[in-house]
Every structure is written in C-alpha cells, then in structure tokens.
Amino acid sequence: MPNVVKVGAFVTACLAVLAYLVIKIEDLSFLGGPSQHVVAVFDTVVGLDDKAPVRVAGVRVGRVDGIGLEGKRARVRLLLETAVPLTEGSYASIANAGLLGDKYVELVLGPLDAPPLAKDAVLSGTTPVSFDEALGKLNELGDSLTDLTGSFSEQDLAASIGRLVQNLEATSADIRELVAANRGQVSATIRNLEAFSATLAEQLPLLTEQMKTVLARVDGVVEENRGDFRESLANLRDLTERVQVSVDNLNSISSQIASGEGTLGKLVYDDAAHEGLVGALDSVKEGVGTLSATLGRINKIDFNLGMEGAYFTDLQESRTAVSIDIDPQDTDRFYLVELVDDPRGKEHRQTETITTTRSDGSSETTTIETLKNEDKFTLSAQFGFRFGEANLRAGLFESHGGAAIDYHFLDRRLQISAEAFDFSRERAGEDLAPRLRLFGRYHLNPNIYLVGGYDDALESDRASIFLGAGVRWKDDDLKYLLGSVPKF
Numbered sequence: 001m002p003n004v005v006k007v008g009a010f011v012t013a014c015l016a017v018l019a020y021l022v023i024k025i026e027d028l029s030f031l032g033g034p035s036q037h038v039v040a041v042f043d044t045v046v047g048l049d050d051k052a053p054v055r056v057a058g059v060r061v062g063r064v065d066g067i068g069l070e071g072k073r074a075r076v077r078l079l080l081e082t083a084v085p086l087t088e089g090s091y092a093s094i095a096n097a098g099l100l101g102d103k104y105v106e107l108v109l110g111p112l113d114a115p116p117l118a119k120d121a122v123l124s125g126t127t128p129v130s131f132d133e134a135l136g137k138l139n140e141l142g143d144s145l146t147d148l149t150g151s152f153s154e155q156d157l158a159a160s161i162g163r164l165v166q167n168l169e170a171t172s173a174d175i176r177e178l179v180a181a182n183r184g185q186v187s188a189t190i191r192n193l194e195a196f197s198a199t200l201a202e203q204l205p206l207l208t209e210q211m212k213t214v215l216a217r218v219d220g221v222v223e224e225n226r227g228d229f230r231e232s233l234a235n236l237r238d239l240t241e242r243v244q245v246s247v248d249n250l251n252s253i254s255s256q257i258a259s260g261e262g263t264l265g266k267l268v269y270d271d272a273a274h275e276g277l278v279g280a281l282d283s284v285k286e287g288v289g290t291l292s293a294t295l296g297r298i299n300k301i302d303f304n305l306g307m308e309g310a311y312f313t314d315l316q317e318s319r320t321a322v323s324i325d326i327d328p329q330d331t332d333r334f335y336l337v338e339l340v341d342d343p344r345g346k347e348h349r350q351t352e353t354i355t356t357t358r359s360d361g362s363s364e365t366t367t368i369e370t371l372k373n374e375d376k377f378t379l380s381a382q383f384g385f386r387f388g389e390a391n392l393r394a395g396l397f398e399s400h401g402g403a404a405i406d407y408h409f410l411d412r413r414l415q416i417s418a419e420a421f422d423f424s425r426e427r428a429g430e431d432l433a434p435r436l437r438l439f440g441r442y443h444l445n446p447n448i449y450l451v452g453g454y455d456d457a458l459e460s461d462r463a464s465i466f467l468g469a470g471v472r473w474k475d476d477d478l479k480y481l482l483g484s485v486p487k488f
Contacts, residue, residue, distance in 0.1 A: 004316055011311050011318055015469045018307065019448055037065065038078045040092040040105070042125035045074040048094055051446070053104040054078050064105060076125070078105060086123075087114040093126040101476050142285045146278055302327040305475050310451055310468025317343035319466065323380075332387075338380035340398050344462075397421035400435075415441045417453075433458035439466075447473050 045067060054062040065079035078092070089110025094103055110117075117123075304325040311318045319342055326335040352368045382395035382404075391406040402421020408414065419437045426432055439453020450469050456462045 004313070007316070007318065008311055011309055011468070015309055018471060019469070023447075035062070036080045036083075038080060038086065038123060040076045040078060040123040040125045041070060042074045042076060042092075042094065042127055044127055045076060045094065047103045048076070048105070049102065052102065054080065054107060055104055056084055056107045056109065061107070076105065078107075085109065085112065086117040087111060088117060089114055090117060090123060091126065092123045094128065096128075097476065102474075139285055142281050146281050302329065303475050304472055306470060306472040308451060308468060308470030310466040312343055312455065312464040312466045314464035315343050319343055319468075321380075321470075325472075332385050334384050334386070334391075336380065336382045336384070336393070336395075338382075340378045340380060341376055342378050342398055343376070393419075400425075402434075413443045415443075417441070432462075435459075441470075447471055 048064065048067065050064055050067055052064045053060045054064065061082040061084055062078055062080040064076060066077040068075045068077075076092075084107065086107075087110040091108050091110075093106050093108065095106045096103055107123075302325075304327065306321075306323040306325065308321045308323070309318060319340065321338050321340045323336060323338040326337075328334070354366045354368065355363055356366070357363045378398040380396050380398055382393045382397070384391050384393035389408045389412070391408075393404040393406070394402070396402075397404070397419055398421065400422035402419060402423070404417060404419040406415055406417045409416070417437075417439055419439075420434050422435045425435070435455075436457045437453060437455045438457055439451060439455075441449045441451045443449040448469070448471055452467045453465075455464050455466055
C-alpha cells in the first residue's frame with residue numbers, strides 16, 4: 001500500500017475519532033430526526049441568543065430557532081430535537097449556566113396526567129431577576145446606609161429638649177383640668193373610703209383571728225421547706241447581682257458613647273469617623289460598579305476553540321492547527337490565535353565554509369550554502385473586522401506578516417478565503433513571490449467542517465493541493481478563568 005494512502009487513512013481515522021468525541025461531549029445532533037416547534041412568549045429575553053440550548057431538567061432537548069417581537073413582548077421559537085411530553089400547565093423560563101455562563105431556555109413540564117398541549121399553543125415565559133437588577137438593589141442599599149449615617153450628625157439636640165419641655169407643660173395643664181372637672185367624684189370616693197373604714201373596724205378582730213390561723217399554717221409550711229426557701233433566696237440574690245453588673249456595663253457603654261469614645265461614640269459625635277464611614281460606603285458602591293462592568297464585558301465575549309487537520313498531496317505531509325477565536329459580541333472586531341504544525345516549517349539558510357590545504361602549502365576555501373527547514377511549529381496572531389458577509393484579517397500568518405479576506409455564502413455555512421503572507425522570502429539568493437493560499441470551508445453543522453484548497457499558488461514548483469477537516473466549539477470555562485484573574 002502506498003505511503004500516501006496510509007497517511008490519508010490515518011488522518012481520516014483520527015479526524016473521525018475526534019469528531020465522534022466532540023459530538024458526544026458537546027451533545028451535538030446533525031443527522032436529523034423527529035422534531036417539533038413550540039412558541040414561547042417572554043416579557044424580555046435580554047442575553048438570550050439565537051441557537052441557544054433548550055433544556056428539560058438540565059438535559060438538552062433542542063435549541064432556539066428564532067427570536068422576534070410580538071407587540072411589546074418577545075416571541076421565541078423553540079426547535080425540540082427530542083420528543084418531549086408537553087401537557088397543559090407547561091411553561092418556559094430563561095436561566096443562566098452559572099454566574100457568567102450563557103443563557104438558555106428551561107422547559108418546565110406540566111403534570112403527566114394532564115391533557116396534551118394543543119399543537120398551536122403558546123407557552124408562557126418567565127424571566128428570573130438579572131445580575132444587573134441585583135447589583136442595582138445593592139447600590140440602593142448602600143445609598144440607604146449613607147443617608148442613615150448622615151442623620152446622626154444632623155439632629156438638633158437643643159430643639160428636641162425644647163419640644164420635650166413644651167410637651168411636659170401641656171401634660172401638666174391637662175392633668176390640672178382633669179382634677180378640677182372631677183372634684184365631685186373625688187369627694188364621693190372619700191365618703192366610700194370612710195364607710196369602708198367603719199366596716200373594717202367591725203370585721204378586723206375576726207380577720208385577725210383568721211390571719212393568726214393562716215400564719216400558723218404558713219409557719220409550718222416554711223419550717224418544712226426552709227432549705228428550699230434558703231436556696232431560692234440565694235439564687236435570687238445571685239440573679240440580682242448579675243443584673244446589677246449588666247446595668248453597670250450598660251451605664252459604662254452609654255457614658256462612653258455620650259463622651260464620644262469607642263467606635264459607636266465616634267460614629268455619632270466624631271465628624272471625621274462619620275466622613276470615613278461615608279467614604280467607605282462610596283468605595284463599596286464604586287467597587288460594585290467596577291465589578292459589574294468587568295463581569296459584563298467578560299460575559300459579552302465568546303471563546304471558540306478549534307482543531308484542524310489537512311493533508312498536502314504534493315508534499316505528502318499533513319498540517320495540524322489548534323486555534324482560539326476571541327469574539328466580542330458588541331463590536332465588529334474579532335481576534336484569532338493559532339499554533340500551526342506546518343509541513344514547510346521555517347526556512348533557514350545555513351552557510352558552511354570548508355578550507356582544504358594542499359601538500360605544497362597552498363589552501364583552497366569552499367563555501368557551501370544550504371536551505372533547511374527547521375522548527376516546524378509556527379504561530380498565527382491576527383485581528384479582523386466584519387463588513388456584512390466579508391471579513392478582513394491582518395497580523396501574523398504562520399510567524400510571517402500578512403493579510404487575508406474571507407467571504408461567506410449559504411447563511412455563513414460556506415466560507416471562501418484568500419491569505420497572502422511572507423512577502424520577503426527567498427531561496428538560493430532568488431526572491432520568491434509571496435505565499436498565497438486559496439481555500440474554502442464548508443460547515444456540516446456549527447461544529448464540524450470540511451476544508452480544501454491550493455497552497456503557495458504563485459510558485460508552481462512549491463504549490464500543493466490540500467484536503468482536510470476540522471472541529472470548532474464554544475468554551476465557557478475560559479470566561480470563568482478570566483473572571484477569576486485579579487486586577488492590579
């Protein structure tokens with residue numbers, strides 16, 4: 001079997017295994033199958049992207065297949081790739097995959113014994129409290145604390161004492177009027193007391209005898225329980241002492257506060273401490289705002305990882321590349337970093353000088369210059385701009401400066417590209433044309449694509465056709481890593 005066929009079979013097998021692993025890990029589906037469309041209506045879908053996952057109990061069952069506006073509410077069309085038993089009482093909600101993760105639609109199923117949902121029924125949608133709203137509540141709490149501490153230094157003690165004296169004078173006048181108005185009732189009460197006194201004089205001897213009897217019985221009870229009473233009195237005395245200590249502590253604390261000592265005393269009476277607290281609260285508000293802005297920027301960036309392999313037919317070698325696409329959501333810019341194992345490598349010119357000495361004492365010097373390929377790993381670091389269906393890129397292309405243009409067809413499933421770089425290369429003292437690479441990519445689905453093209457098209461003796469495939473997927477873990485890096 002020729003080496004070309006062996007290498008091609010090996011590359012194809014590796015790509016097939018890699019594609020199978022990506023499909024299993026990312027829970028991809030592109031082979032088709034039974035599906036259904038469901039419509040849900042939300043008050044707001046801020047942060048929800050088209051093609052976002054649809055999940056039931058955390059399990060992916062489909063994706064968002066379009067977002068539109070219906071009156072003042074958002075209409076979201078859901079494509080369910082897996083059969084889901086939707087019954088009456090089912091509804092949809094928008095959830096987050098972690099603190100900084102992308103948003104997705106969660107379907108909450110109704111009772112299983114309920115009637116099935118009508119074919120054209122519209123699900124009601126709920127939206128949880130967003131991270132921005134929670135930070136707004138925290139800012140309002142900081143403002144309330146600032147106003148509360150400011151009230152400590154704005155009380156007018158003299159005015160409060162004046163109002164207290166006025167209230168006491170008004171109360172005394174009311175009591176005087178009350179006594180004058182009820183003088184007759186007071187006289188009647190005195191007469192009743194005189195009658196009670198006469199009755200008491202008649203009944204007192206009998207009551208005295210009865211009291212003696214009762215006291216004798218109490219004496220007996222006390223004698224029988226003298227030990228318990230003594231213990232109770234000791235406990236009461238100990239409790240009284242503890243209460244006295246607590247009262248003394250409270251008096252000491254209130255004295256310190258009144259004299260401006262301690263943290264609370266300084267907070268109430270010391271303007272510098274009050275201003276320090278207000279400044280600290282302002283710093284907390286500023287920190288919360290900075291954190292909100294930082295997390296917001298990171299949450300608006302997509303990180304896409306990719307791997308690509310291609311076989312060069314004329315060189316009979318393969319090219320492998322690992323890439324990271326950095327795609328800010330709110331701009332037309334994007335960035336690409338790529339590590340490439342290039343079959344051509346970096347061309348390095350090596351000069352060797354050989355001196356030959358003859359028997360007659362004369363010598364001859366020979367210079368041999370060779371061109372070698374060394375260090376096959378090269379780096380690409382590019383930035384680009386989007387203009388509709390076209391992309392312009394510039395930067396490092398396999399460790400050489402260059403530029404490129406991409407154009408998309410078929411709803412961005414087909415991409416045609418041209419890259420030109422390494423404009424100052426030469427071989428054996430002869431200048432070579434820039435390296436021009438023409439190629440196309442066709443996406444079988446959002447994650448797997450085929451690639452093919454013509455490399456080094458301006459140099460016929462170095463040109464080669466190449467064919468291959470690649471995978472590309474979104475990775476949210478990089479967001480969490482960037483969000484955890486401290487700022488200096």
